[in-house]
Amino acid sequence: MFKFVMKRIGISALILFLASVLVYVLTINSGDPLADLRESNDTNRQNRMDQRTEQMRLNDPWFVRYWDWLRGILGCFRLQCDFGQNRSGQDVNQLLGNAAESTIRLVLLATILGIVLGVFFGVMAAIRQYSGFDYSVTMLAFVFYSLPSFVFAILLKEFGAIRFNNWLAAPTFNTVFIVVFSLLFALFVQAIIAGTAKKRLIAGSASFLISIGIFQILAVTNWISDPIAGLWIEVTTGIAAAILFTSLLVGLQNRRGLMVTLGSAATMIVVVIAMGGILKDPSWIGLFVVLLVGVAIAVGLAQFFGGYAKKGVMWASVWTVVSIWIATIVDYLARHWTDYIELVRGRPISTIGSMSPNFRAADDFWLNLMDTSTHLILPTLSLTLMSVASYTRYTRSSMLEVLGQDYVRTARAKGLPELTVMSRHAFRNALLPITTIVAFDFASLIGGAVITEKVFGWKGMGELFETALKNVDPDPVMAFFLVTGGIAVLMNMFADILYAYIDPRIRR
Template sequence: MVAFLTRRLLASLLVLLIASYIVYVLTCFSGNPLQDLLESNARNKEQLIAQRVQYLHLDISPFLRYFLWLGGILSAFTGHFTLGDSISGQPVTAQLGTAAMSTLHLVLTATIVAIIFGVLIGITTALRQYSSYDYGATLLSFLFFSLPSFWLAVMLKQYIAIGFNNFLGDPVIATTTIIVLAVISGLVWLAIIGGTLRRRLIVFAVSAVATGAVLAALSLTQWFAYPKLGVVVITLMGVGSAFLVTALSAGLENRKALYSSLVVVVIGAVLYYPLQYVFEYMNLWIMVVLGLAAVAVGIVVGLLFRGNDKWVSARGAAITAAVMGLLMMVDRYMQVWNDYMNASSISGRPIATIGASTPGLSGDFWVTGVDQFTHYLLPTIALMLISLASYSRYARASMLDVMNQDYIRTARSKGLTERTVVMRHAFRNALIPIVTIITLDFGALIGGAIVTENVFSIQGMGNLFQQAINQTDVNTVMGVFLVTGIAAIVFNVIADVVYSSLDPRIRVSA
């Protein structure tokens, strides 16, 4: 496996080298990097032109200038790595660092959410083929997939940002709105659960009443102005996640796995108030340490319960611990929401429509996190909806193909439960083609989402690349190309590793 991956890396680097040469030469001949200065009326125009020619080496042929750019990369072995200067005289590495962080904030969240919900919807629609749920999900998938990203972004600005900000001025939900949303919720859950007419009516009634009650409570308590989960809600949601994780991974009949997950929920509830003091000093590294500690506690608890398969219990408990930790983080972010809304630079309109942060806003780790959330919310939703549509279709098609295989019929004929057949035999094999799509998409998105970044004025990789193309800024174009190319190589290698872990039959030897 190591020898195979080494060969793949070397071959990919050779392709990247050849492609970079072609892109460099073509970019050089695509325009004149001195055009803005030639059209300038500045008195020192000739001096500025000579200065740019000097630091961009424009007096050297593009066919040879490439090797100067490549030499700056290879000088990393001597500790002097450089990608050259941009057309404005700034180091390209500094521009790439800022743009890459903005793009990662945007792409990482959107892609992860799209993968989770896209695969979930695709798998469940495949299991409920030709049901009303399947038809509804298919309709929405094609709808979101066909929507132009710029139009979707504008609609999100209008109805999510402006509309929700206006609602926060008086966060009371009208009775008519509660009734409509309750009916919609009932219809959605009715389609998802399915079953006999009696079962559908019960599901509709329960979900509609529950939704209406929750919305009414949120309206009466002014929850949107002062949001908070609290230890009781977190515990109840943790218990629900424990049952769900156990049902999917081990089955509820595996009591040891269920008890280990529930114990983790109890531990999280007990630590809720002590952690509030730790959260006062929170930073990125403390958050990482706490996340790893939560997973470690879950694994230890699962191993202590042992059972028929102690690692199944450990895995379920670790996932439940991660969910509890995430819920506590969300609760802590909610606690600073009111302070954030009342900040002078926010003025009671927290959902932003442009930019990646609020100028002049000062605050701790939590306030900064809320500010990033409000700025990246709309572009993340725009990217997520479009990606989710394609992932759900790929997942559905892959799952349908796997469910018709002979080994699935053999597993059922052996008397295995449907959960075991779906989760252990079908689900893992259905993920193999999806991994290819996900890794390629994620590697490509590192290069930036040009339309979305432009609409929301986010200075990411896509925006940087477009500006560089317009100005014939060769070094910046090559910097974005290099980052995107390396990302594509890395994620292709990751895909190869994931293949072998998903399907034991896939083993690559030297």
């Protein structure tokens, strides 16, 4: 395994080096870095041209300039990275740090959501092959996959921000909208539920009535304008998550496992109450301490009381704790929603930038998190839906191929429960090709975020790359390449290593 890993690292380093040479040569030959000064009527034009020529070392051979840039990058091995300077003399290290922080925050969230939702819908579509649910998911996947990112982003700005903010001024629910939405939700739920037509009809009808009831509660309590926050969010989430994850990972017939998972949920809620002082004005470290305490207790309970299915109970408990932790964040954000609405003058969903100008002056963790989150919603949704489309298509295809294999039929013939057949035999093997897609998708999302950032006015990697390329400025372009290209190579190398770990035959 060590030899295999070292070989992959060597190949990855060689690919990155050759690609960097190609990108550098293409960048410096993509235009004239003095074009704007040549067209200037300034009497000091020649002096400014000479200064820029000296600053960018335009009289030096390209390989000398490239070598100096490479020496600065190799300093990263000594923790002294030097990405050079742009044509104005600004340090690219600082420019890259600010740009990468915004872009990676956006892309990382979109990738996680894309994987979770895409794999889920792909698996469910494969299990319900040729059903209405399968046709609907496949159609939507093709639509989102084919729709240009800038078109989708503009539609989100119009309907997800401008019109939605207008609606928030006087939020009311139209009867037709409630009925149509509830009907679509009921069709979605009954399509996921396995079993007889009677069972699906009951599930769909219950979902329809629950959806209408929720809309009525929202209308009566004016929850959209003034959310009713409180511990009920964590309690409801904990019960629902415990039942959901126990049914998926252990099976509800395992009463002991369900009780342990519910016990973990109750313990996590107690932890949230006990650490209420920290949560009033926390830091990210404090939030993760709360999460780690809950996870540690959940793992301990599963190990001591999990019974014969300790591993499944442990994961069900851990995911339940994580769900309650997320619900806690939602709870505290809801408590600050009214204050945030006032600060942004009734228009919380932003269309421009990654944060509100001068908003950071408000020294409140939850208000700052609210501001960051509302700015993330639309660009993240734009990238996520395109990513979900690709994951859904590949996961469905991979699951269908695996479900036709002999070992799956053998597992069913042995009388194993369908949940065990799907999770332990089919799903695990279907994940092999998805591993490669994740590696490519994360890198391509960073490149694709250039367009999304342009539409939403984000000061990220996209703007850094676009400005530098327009100015024929190689150092910022190479910084963009090093981040995106490095992530692409590293993720592919990680996929190769993970492949070899999952399937030992690949090592040979």
